[in-house]
Amino acid sequence: MAAPKQFLDYVDANTDAFIHRLSEAVAIPSISGDAKRREDVMKMGRWLEAELNKFGVKTEQIPLGKQHTEGQVLDLPPAIVGRIGDDPKKKTILIYGHFDVQPAEVSDGWNTEPFQLVVDEKSGRMFGRGSTDDKGPIMGWLNVLEAHHKLGLSLPVNLRFCFEGMEESGSEGLDEFIASEVKKENSRFKGIDAVCISDNYWLNDRTPALTYGLRGLTYFNVIVSGPGADLHSGSFGGSVHEPMTALIALLGKLVTQDGRILIPGVYDGISTADESELELYQKLDFSVADLEAAVGGKIAVSDDKPTVIMARMRNPSLSIHGIEGAFSGVGAKTVIPATVGGKFSIRLVPPQKPDDIRAKVEKYLEAEFAKLNTKCKLKVEYLHGGIPWVADHRHWNYEAAKRATESVYLKSPDFTREGGSIPVTLSFAEHLGVNVLLLPMGRGNDGAHSTNEKLDKSNYIQGTKLLGSYLYEVGEITKA
Amino acid sequence: MAAPKQFLDYVDANTDAFIHRLSEAVAIPSISGDAKRREDVMKMGRWLEAELNKFGVKTEQIPLGKQHTEGQVLDLPPAIVGRIGDDPKKKTILIYGHFDVQPAEVSDGWNTEPFQLVVDEKSGRMFGRGSTDDKGPIMGWLNVLEAHHKLGLSLPVNLRFCFEGMEESGSEGLDEFIASEVKKENSRFKGIDAVCISDNYWLNDRTPALTYGLRGLTYFNVIVSGPGADLHSGSFGGSVHEPMTALIALLGKLVTQDGRILIPGVYDGISTADESELELYQKLDFSVADLEAAVGGKIAVSDDKPTVIMARMRNPSLSIHGIEGAFSGVGAKTVIPATVGGKFSIRLVPPQKPDDIRAKVEKYLEAEFAKLNTKCKLKVEYLHGGIPWVADHRHWNYEAAKRATESVYLKSPDFTREGGSIPVTLSFAEHLGVNVLLLPMGRGNDGAHSTNEKLDKSNYIQGTKLLGSYLYEVGEITKA
Ligand SMILES: [Zn+2]
Ligand SMILES: [Zn+2]
Numbered sequence: 001m002a003a004p005k006q007f008l009d010y011v012d013a014n015t016d017a018f019i020h021r022l023s024e025a026v027a028i029p030s031i032s033g034d035a036k037r038r039e040d041v042m043k044m045g046r047w048l049e050a051e052l053n054k055f056g057v058k059t060e061q062i063p064l065g066k067q068h069t070e071g072q073v074l075d076l077p078p079a080i081v082g083r084i085g086d087d088p089k090k091k092t093i094l095i096y097g098h099f100d101v102q103p104a105e106v107s108d109g110w111n112t113e114p115f116q117l118v119v120d121e122k123s124g125r126m127f128g129r130g131s132t133d134d135k136g137p138i139m140g141w142l143n144v145l146e147a148h149h150k151l152g153l154s155l156p157v158n159l160r161f162c163f164e165g166m167e168e169s170g171s172e173g174l175d176e177f178i179a180s181e182v183k184k185e186n187s188r189f190k191g192i193d194a195v196c197i198s199d200n201y202w203l204n205d206r207t208p209a210l211t212y213g214l215r216g217l218t219y220f221n222v223i224v225s226g227p228g229a230d231l232h233s234g235s236f237g238g239s240v241h242e243p244m245t246a247l248i249a250l251l252g253k254l255v256t257q258d259g260r261i262l263i264p265g266v267y268d269g270i271s272t273a274d275e276s277e278l279e280l281y282q283k284l285d286f287s288v289a290d291l292e293a294a295v296g297g298k299i300a301v302s303d304d305k306p307t308v309i310m311a312r313m314r315n316p317s318l319s320i321h322g323i324e325g326a327f328s329g330v331g332a333k334t335v336i337p338a339t340v341g342g343k344f345s346i347r348l349v350p351p352q353k354p355d356d357i358r359a360k361v362e363k364y365l366e367a368e369f370a371k372l373n374t375k376c377k378l379k380v381e382y383l384h385g386g387i388p389w390v391a392d393h394r395h396w397n398y399e400a401a402k403r404a405t406e407s408v409y410l411k412s413p414d415f416t417r418e419g420g421s422i423p424v425t426l427s428f429a430e431h432l433g434v435n436v437l438l439l440p441m442g443r444g445n446d447g448a449h450s451t452n453e454k455l456d457k458s459n460y461i462q463g464t465k466l467l468g469s470y471l472y473e474v475g476e477i478t479k480a
Numbered sequence: 481m482a483a484p485k486q487f488l489d490y491v492d493a494n495t496d497a498f499i500h501r502l503s504e505a506v507a508i509p510s511i512s513g514d515a516k517r518r519e520d521v522m523k524m525g526r527w528l529e530a531e532l533n534k535f536g537v538k539t540e541q542i543p544l545g546k547q548h549t550e551g552q553v554l555d556l557p558p559a560i561v562g563r564i565g566d567d568p569k570k571k572t573i574l575i576y577g578h579f580d581v582q583p584a585e586v587s588d589g590w591n592t593e594p595f596q597l598v599v600d601e602k603s604g605r606m607f608g609r610g611s612t613d614d615k616g617p618i619m620g621w622l623n624v625l626e627a628h629h630k631l632g633l634s635l636p637v638n639l640r641f642c643f644e645g646m647e648e649s650g651s652e653g654l655d656e657f658i659a660s661e662v663k664k665e666n667s668r669f670k671g672i673d674a675v676c677i678s679d680n681y682w683l684n685d686r687t688p689a690l691t692y693g694l695r696g697l698t699y700f701n702v703i704v705s706g707p708g709a710d711l712h713s714g715s716f717g718g719s720v721h722e723p724m725t726a727l728i729a730l731l732g733k734l735v736t737q738d739g740r741i742l743i744p745g746v747y748d749g750i751s752t753a754d755e756s757e758l759e760l761y762q763k764l765d766f767s768v769a770d771l772e773a774a775v776g777g778k779i780a781v782s783d784d785k786p787t788v789i790m791a792r793m794r795n796p797s798l799s800i801h802g803i804e805g806a807f808s809g810v811g812a813k814t815v816i817p818a819t820v821g822g823k824f825s826i827r828l829v830p831p832q833k834p835d836d837i838r839a840k841v842e843k844y845l846e847a848e849f850a851k852l853n854t855k856c857k858l859k860v861e862y863l864h865g866g867i868p869w870v871a872d873h874r875h876w877n878y879e880a881a882k883r884a885t886e887s888v889y890l891k892s893p894d895f896t897r898e899g900g901s902i903p904v905t906l907s908f909a910e911h912l913g914v915n916v917l918l919l920p921m922g923r924g925n926d927g928a929h930s931t932n933e934k935l936d937k938s939n940y941i942q943g944t945k946l947l948g949s950y951l952y953e954v955g956e957i958t959k960a
């Protein structure tokens with residue numbers, strides 16, 4: 001155990017104060033997606049900065065420019081950048097977190113006031129918007145800083161911080177800041193040896209996880225048009241080629257019911273899992289029943305555990321999200337929609353590249369559309385893309401996190417890959433060129449972005465120990 | 481020419497007063513679909529009743545019960561039922577019309593205030609909500625009544641009137657009233673020989689039409705469900721069977737691009753058009769170019785005129801309207817929708833019956849869904865249905881209308897069938913058991929239900945003459 005007993009005892013002794021810290025943070029409704037709440041996001045940034053300063057962190061507010069939204073021009077919330085420690089003999093770790101949250105209203109189905117942390121003592125669950133995503137983990141770092149400051153302990157590593165207030169709204173401005181900052185001679189990110197991001201979740205609600213991969217994405221809108229305006233199906237049904245008929249036929253050619261993508265070349269270069277990789281998935285603390293409990297339906301693509309886990313983490317997938325421009329309300333409207341856009345996306349894994357996949361998708365859609373022999377017109381829009389990411393999980397950054405997990409939780413972490421994307425991970429990996437670790441605090445059932453978002457008290461308190469222990473393990477491993 | 485010159489001259493001489501009558505009617509925003517406008521629908525009914533009374537028609541307001549809408553309980557607008565003439569030597573004709581209108585707001589794209597009749601003297605077009613659907617035709621009947629009243633002419637037939645104020649909202653209460661009324665000993669509908677409804681349009685903007693057929697309808701919602709709630713495609717894409725994938729596959733099995741319905745047995749009993757029928761379509765004043773101009777796109781299913789016309793009027797058709805429950809907004813949401821409902825409908829022609837078609841559709845959908853091998857669940861909802869209708873167009877009622885058209889417009893009418901449905905037609909045909917004639921006043925490009933709805937001045941004035949002349953032709957033909 002690398003972390004000093006003093007530190008661990010301090011965490012246990014200050015549980016109530018740490019929960020109070022989280023409740024102060026949750027009480028600020030820092031919703032980045034709501035222009036009316038922008039001032040609350042700013043306030044949350046100032047609150048965070050003040051806390052960092054209390055514990056000896058030097059901070060700066062980095063302006064990220066303007067945002068055009070809802071017909072207004074708003075200041076983007078500045079990034080809060082901080083530093084503590086400059087010992088050349090120590091490693092330097094960059095910590096990322098976001099202090100903005102998703103919208104939440106009681107009327108969405110919350111059992112409690114979302115912007116008030118409510119602790120259910122029986123279950124140990126602490127409910128509130130941002131409790132797990134991502135205020136809990138940020139408070140974890142503050143708790144670590146407080147403990148060291150109050151105990152007069154010096155930190156085992158130099159720390160750099162980059163906190164943003166726009167993560168839930170596309171991290172507007174952040175990638176540009178990181179990209180330009182790293183090029184400066186006296187870059188604020190100079191000398192960083194590794195990055196640690198605590199903004200995702202365990203695979204389940206039992207076993208801590210370290211996450212070393214994220215899938216990428218390509219998102220398409222397949223637009224089919226025909227008449228000049230919506231038509232009445234009574235007057236025109238049968239006499240014209242209908243865009244919906246063509247779109248449905250086209251969308252039907254994308255993927256099989258069990259998830260096999262039908263676009264030629266889309267699997268090119270993706271390796272087949274060998275025995276040792278399959279074994280890795282077999283060992284994860286996750287079952288097909290866990291998946292079906294999480295999704296609330298007996299709809300797993302397979303009864304085989306590694307197959308299901310790979311489908312989720314290490315294989316590409318294609319989902320059809322919906323149709324824009326067609327009738328989508330309740331009731332029975334007899335419309336022939338004039339222009340319809342089918343939205344679908346493909347999750348990518350290495351070595352898939354968005355541009356290459358985009359070209360293959362476009363070529364395939366055009367060829368299949370031509371075969372339909374419809375007089376309607378096709379236009380394929382590429383809405384956005386992001387590359388997949390996989391980190392070296394044998395790096396000391398992961399080894400430190402693994403040892404910290406084992407010392408705090410007394411069990412080995414699951415090494416997981418996430419099916420979704422956390423774009424800032426890629427920004428740091430790409431621009432800083434260092435290892436990035438995803439070190440989750442919360443559980444898979446926390447309900448980030450959902451109603452009744454929660455963080456378990458034990459995850460918060462043990463998680464605070466985990467974050468601190470991780471820093472000590474980094475110091476220890478890299479001392480040699 | 482059966483109509484007396486006096487009458488025709490009166491119409492010409494009173495053009496301005498007749499337009500003023502229409503402008504008074506248009507000025508009452510009698511939108512049946514908007515609870516806030518219910519009092520305007522009532523007001524419109526009272527206005528109409530007063531006009532009828534002025535010209536010697538005895539009227540009654542028939543309560544049609546209550547409506548539960550938008551969380552309120554509203555009185556349905558009473559039907560305005562009237563009678564004039566009781567000469568046993570004359571035929572008795574029932575006139576139907578509706579005094580409610582579709583919603584309209586300038587912001588929808590109107591060039592003028594929708595509830596103010598604006599006459600463009602250059603084009604002769606009179607713009608306003610309800611101008612052609614269905615206040616113009618109702619005013620036409622009032623004009624005929626006024627002329628006879630002022631000229632001291634007795635009408636050539638006995639007239640009965642049934643005007644409703646809920647047609648644009650499903651004719652709530654009317655069918656029940658008709659069904660129960662005909663059973664009464666002293667029924668208000670006793671002795672009716674035929675019905676005339678002026679509530680549809682010419683096939684084009686050149687040639688008057690008589691309409692003797694309407695397609696029926698069956699409307700389905702194909703619901704596919706899987707997970708307990710919407711999922712994030714990053715977290716779960718690939719690992720579960722997705723409802724949208726299954727729904728798209730299922731909807732893709734319904735109809736070919738050129739409109740051939742793939743449900744077994746759906747064409748059972750539908751006759752093939754013989755030479756004489758094809759010739760009838762060939763003679764209609766309507767071209768493939770007319771169709772493509774009307775829909776605003778070169779998307780006709782065929783270059784062959786009879787094929788296109790039959791596809792529109794005399795063959796069944798299947799249209800996919802949209803999907804409820806999927807992502808339908810702008811942008812790029814990465815959701816796996818939990819439950820999605822595909823809406824489609826089939827237009828029916830004799831001898832198709834909604835119940836039979838429903839059974840065939842349900843059987844087919846269930847069989848095809850089973851073949852998909854998805855773990856998602858299927859539920860087929862039948863939203864509503866209506867039988868198709870075809871009248872005997874060699875009946876004296878049609879012959880009278882044909883002669884009246886020839887005398888007023890100096891050309892033979894197109895005998896048309898409509899692709900859509902006008903449910904009240906079926907109510908009268910079924911409960912009264914007499915011939916029903918659809919005698920349109922407006923043109924195919926009037927834009928009923930659309931922005932900038934209009935009625936051409938010539939259609940209104942010549943149409944008034946047509947309605948009057950039709951009554952005289954009925955009197956003449958049936959005198960023998
Ligand atoms: Zn987050
Ligand atoms: Zn989030």
Ligand SMILES: [Zn+2]
Nearest residue numbers: 613614647679
């Ligand atoms: Zn109408």
Ligand SMILES: [Zn+2]
Nearest residue numbers: 613648928929
């Ligand atoms: Zn209408």
